[in-house]
Amino acid sequence: MDFDQGAAQKTRTGVWGLDDILSGGFSRGHVFLVEGAPGTGKTTLALQYLLEGVKSGEKGLYITLSETERELRESAASHGWILKDGLDIFELLPPESLLDSEQQQSLLYSSDLELGETTKQIFEAVERSRASRVVLDSLSEIRLLAQSSLRYRRQILAIKHYFAKFGTTVLLLDDLTAETADKTVHSVAHGVVRLEELAPDYGAERRRVRVIKYRGVKFRGGYHDATITTGGMNVFPRLVASEYRSDFTRSMMASGVPGLDQLLGGGIEAGSSTLILGPAGTGKSLVAIVFLIAAIARGEKGALFAFDEELGLLFARMKGLGFDLPALQRSGQLFVEQVDAAELSPGEFAHRVRKRVDEDRIRTVVIDSLNGYQSAMPAENSLILHIHELLQYLNRRGAATFMTVAQHGLVGDMKAPVDVTYLADTVMLLRYFEAVGSVRRAISIIKKRTGAHEPTIREYRIDSRGLTIGAPLDDFQGVLRGIPVYIGEAQPLLEEPSS
Numbered sequence: 001m002d003f004d005q006g007a008a009q010k011t012r013t014g015v016w017g018l019d020d021i022l023s024g025g026f027s028r029g030h031v032f033l034v035e036g037a038p039g040t041g042k043t044t045l046a047l048q049y050l051l052e053g054v055k056s057g058e059k060g061l062y063i064t065l066s067e068t069e070r071e072l073r074e075s076a077a078s079h080g081w082i083l084k085d086g087l088d089i090f091e092l093l094p095p096e097s098l099l100d101s102e103q104q105q106s107l108l109y110s111s112d113l114e115l116g117e118t119t120k121q122i123f124e125a126v127e128r129s130r131a132s133r134v135v136l137d138s139l140s141e142i143r144l145l146a147q148s149s150l151r152y153r154r155q156i157l158a159i160k161h162y163f164a165k166f167g168t169t170v171l172l173l174d175d176l177t178a179e180t181a182d183k184t185v186h187s188v189a190h191g192v193v194r195l196e197e198l199a200p201d202y203g204a205e206r207r208r209v210r211v212i213k214y215r216g217v218k219f220r221g222g223y224h225d226a227t228i229t230t231g232g233m234n235v236f237p238r239l240v241a242s243e244y245r246s247d248f249t250r251s252m253m254a255s256g257v258p259g260l261d262q263l264l265g266g267g268i269e270a271g272s273s274t275l276i277l278g279p280a281g282t283g284k285s286l287v288a289i290v291f292l293i294a295a296i297a298r299g300e301k302g303a304l305f306a307f308d309e310e311l312g313l314l315f316a317r318m319k320g321l322g323f324d325l326p327a328l329q330r331s332g333q334l335f336v337e338q339v340d341a342a343e344l345s346p347g348e349f350a351h352r353v354r355k356r357v358d359e360d361r362i363r364t365v366v367i368d369s370l371n372g373y374q375s376a377m378p379a380e381n382s383l384i385l386h387i388h389e390l391l392q393y394l395n396r397r398g399a400a401t402f403m404t405v406a407q408h409g410l411v412g413d414m415k416a417p418v419d420v421t422y423l424a425d426t427v428m429l430l431r432y433f434e435a436v437g438s439v440r441r442a443i444s445i446i447k448k449r450t451g452a453h454e455p456t457i458r459e460y461r462i463d464s465r466g467l468t469i470g471a472p473l474d475d476f477q478g479v480l481r482g483i484p485v486y487i488g489e490a491q492p493l494l495e496e497p498s499s
Contacts, residue, residue: 011133011169014052015045017235017351018193021211021220026191029167031160033185035174036195041207041228042173043067045195046135047076047083048232049171053133054086061131063090063122065141066175079232090125092118115145119155123162134163137173139185153184160188190215195226203342209235225347236347239354241392248398250450253364256294259458259469260287263443268426269450270363273391273401275421278430282441283462284404285309286321287428288366290467291402293323295364296333302364303335303356305349307372308406311338322466335362341375346386349373353390357397365394369404374418387420395425425449433479435486435493442479443469461494470494 010024019025026032026049036042050060064072069091076083083089118141126134136159146152156172163170172185186192191214198206207226211219226235254267261267268274268291276284292302304325306314315325328334335356339349356362367373374383387403394401403424407416421427427447432439443460445453456472457479470493476484 011049011058012052012056013045014048015233015235017224017226017237018045018209018233020237021209021224021235022191022193022214023217023219026169026171027217028169029164030190031163031170031172031188032191032193033172033174033189034193034195035176035185037197038175038177040195040197041226041233042175042195043072043075043137044079044228044233046137046171046173047072047079047081050087050133050135051081051083058086058133059129059131060087060133060135061090061126061129062087062135062137063092063125064137065092065118066138079230081232088125088129088131090129092121092125115142115151115155118142118145119158122159126163126166126168130166132168133171134168135171135173139172139174140177149184153188156185156188186213189213191217196223206345208347225345227345227348234348236345236351238347239350239386239389239393241389241396244393244396246397250398253291253298253400254294255290256297257290257467257469259460259471260290260443260467263445263454263456263458263469264426265448265451265453268400270400271395271398272425272450273395273403273423274426274428275424276402276404276428276430277407277416277421278404279407279432282430282432283460283467284406284430285314285368286318286462286467287430287443288368288402288404289318289323289325291400292334292364292366293328295400296328300364301333301335301360301362302366303337303353303360303362304366304368305337305339305353306368307339307341307375308369311336320464321462322464335360339372341372346373346382350386350390350393354393357394357399363397363399365399365401367401367403369406370418370420371406383418384420384423388423391423421447426453429480431480433476433481433484435476435484440493442473444480459494468494 009028010026011028012019012025034042034045046062050062053060062072069089072089073083142155143152146155172189174185192212194210194212196208200206207228208223209226210223211221220237222238224235224238226233248271251270252267253270254261276287278284292304295302318325325334325336329336337352353365357365391401405416426445429444429446431442433442441460442457444457458472459470461468473479475487477487478484
């Protein structure tokens with residue numbers, strides 16, 4: 001059930017993706033726990049939250065027990081933030097008597113005095129500031145002063161009830177340096193957000209966010225990819241395709257290459273996905289780009305996400321085949337992005353694709369290739385789930401998606417590193433075969449959900465004229481095995497182009 005209290009009763013976090021996950025932000029007048037190991041971005045998120053409040057006219061207070069005010073301002077400056085009017089920083093220092101060993105009490109536990117003094121200073125700072133947004137960084141120091149779980153819980157409850165009197169929205173930061181089994185604050189807090197950092201074997205660290213608890217609010221569950229860049233934290237909500245629908249006409253999209261359109265029974269349907277399989281060098285990228293160019297010729301926009309090939313090389317290669325991609329890019333008809341799988345999380349990639357489709361109304365998307373996309377995944381199962389949601393989303397938005405997969409080997413029995421053929425609506429198979437003392441290429445359609453297609457195998461050629469599709473290879477058997485047997489009388493192969 002959805003108990004969402006409404007956007008009017010929420011305080012925005014300053015991170016669009018996190019607001020989306022939290023159904024609008026943090027509920028006003030409640031205490032929330034933001035936990036994560038050191039370096040996961042708790043301070044960055046807390047500062048963004050306070051600065052977002054300042055923008056909307058709300059006063060903020062940052063109470064720091066672990067960092068100095070100077071360190072906090074330096075951290076903010078690294079993101080281009082200036083902490084000034086509307087945001088107070090209270091650096092809570094231990095009383096001088098507690099630092100002097102000669103003045104420490106011997107009859108009473110020093111922790112009793114330290115905890116009481118710390119709590120008193122926190123309450124005094126809040127009363128002076130009268131801030132509506134407060135960050136307490138961090139709970140580790142309070143936990144150490146409390147020494148026992150019972151005293152710690154009582155102290156957290158006292159802090160919670162104190163802030164409740166003022167209707168203050170509070171973020172409690174916890175660096176998880178104590179026992180991980182201690183869930184004291186989890187039960188007391190209105191909501192719990194966990195930040196995590198993962199270190200892959202190669203590439204940049206991966207960050208993710210998970211909402212563990214949020215009373216009375218239907219939040220977006222599961223893990224969501226996140227990044228920290230200059231300017232703050234970014235969160236990319238997990239894509240749920242079932243949330244998106246749009247009305248569109250399922251028109252037929254021709255490639256402009258007669259033989260290819262004949263193979264496809266007229267072309268590819270809008271709102272469907274196409275997988276192009278084949279070994280290296282068979283022209284998978286070219287086949288996908290042919291459909292991209294045809295869409296632009298119809299007055300539409302297209303997007304190309306290149307994982308494997310460097311853009312300069314791709315542009316030069318396509319220029320030699322008669323396609324000027326940089327010119328189309330400059331005109332705004334084509335969006336091209338080089339994707340570094342070692343640096344980009346799958347959630348961020350899905351967000352970029354979605355942004356292009358939603359904001360730029362792009363209806364033809366090429367992902368070249370899934371081999372590179374797989375490199376961004378922690379496991380093959382994750383790739384299948386990500387691709388499934390992404391394809392379902394693109395289909396529901398009326399976009400035609402073309403994906404390439406490089407298979408291992410050159411001829412004979414070849415395997416793909418990941419099998420997503422059952423997810424795609426159309427599957428094209430590209431193959432090398434040997435004939436008349438030369439290596440040639442063959443294309444066939446082995447699956448098409450959205451209509452009839454030609455079951456034949458055709459030879460195709462790639463040259464300065466682009467892509468040329470020949471007649472069906474009716475007089476050959478074993479083409480897909482790589483070494484066909486000629487059983488006909490005429491010569492069905494494509495002739496070499498005249499010089």
